[in-house]
Amino acid sequence: MELLSRTERGEWRIIDELYPSLRRFAAVVAPHDLDPDDLLQEALVLVLRRHRLSDLDYPGPYLRKTIMHAAVSHNRSMARRWRALSRYAASEAAGVPPGYPSDLTELTALPPRERAALYLHEVEGYRYGEIGEMLGCTEAAAKKAGVRGRRRLQITLGEVAP
């Protein structure tokens, strides 16, 4: 009967509990020129407009998925700008000595899904099956994203041939 009481204390409590981990995740998947808190805020608003967090069985994974989608959406809308930035970054990086990481440029150049898969696996220790649930894809797709991201980094850093 009740609908979307989005400002109940219970809802805020969930946000309080999840904020640190979600903020870190947002920082990983957000475009480099988008504040992670802005992305997290956008995701929270998107979810709270449709659901109560307390009604979700797993609000954390659901919010991660929403953050992920919001980040991808930002990337699409900013595609033209991204291309310009990449050209700029490439010209700027020409004189930078090899080494990892220099300024996280290599990581931020990865697609959000690959960054997310790497982070959730390497830092937070999730299995790819769990990561797939968070990212809204299959276990195989999550694993592929992680492997592809790692390989892209290796290629970028010159550790393997393209």
Add this chain to the structure above:
Amino acid sequence: MSDLRAALIELAERGTPVGSGRMRERVAVELAGPIRRGGAEWMRIGWVVAATAAAVVLVVIGGTALLFGGTELSTPPPAAVAPAMTTTTAATTTAPPNAAEGGTLTIDVSSLSGSLGDQLAGVLMAWAYDPASPGDYRWEGVGGFAVAVDDDPFTTSQVLGEVDAELPADPGDAMWPWASGEARIPAGDYTLWLSAGEDLCCYNRWVPADGPGLRFCEFRISTTGQDQIVHIADIPSDGGPCVTDPATAATGTITVAVEGLADMVGYRLLAGVFAETGDAPLVGGAFWTHVDGDPFSDRDRVHPPAVPNPRTESSDVVGWGGEDYFWNETAQLAPGRYQVVLWANPGELAPYGSHIPADPERACTIDVEVVAGIDTEVVVTGIPADGEPCPLLAFGS
């Protein structure tokens, strides 16, 4: 690749987190619209309006005359008309003998597009006190309708039906519990949700869960207890306020845009709107943003205040002030003359949470006339430091 984990951690820790408390505030503001304090706060900035009023009249009239060759700038040209969002009008039917018993509410949809074969459902809901609810307040449906969309664009006129007091045994069997009689809607403040999609079932009794192609919009309405009609044209694809038919519009909107603000990174930017006289309280607000680029551009519609909402009594939002209320997301303003005031202050405005800074470093004003069915847009290129009129780039739609 031995440093990959360290790099990922560094990436995850980038920037300075605002903290969960601040995040809650930001989410609440975006969900509910900007919030303002009571009348005492408005008096603090009375000097802003008083000191700039005369200069505004002179400079705006003179400046815009130069820009537009003497055109009456407060009324945009018809060619620049943009649709208003949603409007209501009194129905032509006779009001019930006792308005306290409530009136009917007709939802007039004029051009719903892209939903052929879907179901269209509307639910009017009230935020009502309920001691049995953990939060004391809860949404409660007070009327609704559901109809099959059999044309594109689709036109229909639906009188909200009564709510069936009995819960459906299975939500899937009776998602929309409307009895056959017409609902009598008492005078009050409500939110209308319109949804269109396949198999509108079942987040709960009132609202559909996500489904294929689901579209929804909402519209806040204050009913008078007499028969009324809500005019809606279409449902936007991405949620938000419902779109209406400008031909039936009884209200207009103001869009305030800033373009190319320079040397203002870090400033908090707000816009308030007063009635022509400049008397407090504000009749609307726009923006709630930090200037994060140089040059900086942004735009927002002016949102009038919603009527006091019990939502504030049951939420942490109350922390912004004892007389908080929400701006109306539908952004409708009655026709008439208004004065827009832009405020900017380095860092946060003080006290935080109020729309009105006690001592804004920068402020400027613009006179605007709202015309029914027209979105009047003003484009400001800077905010003077000493309360002068806003420099305008354009005025129109």
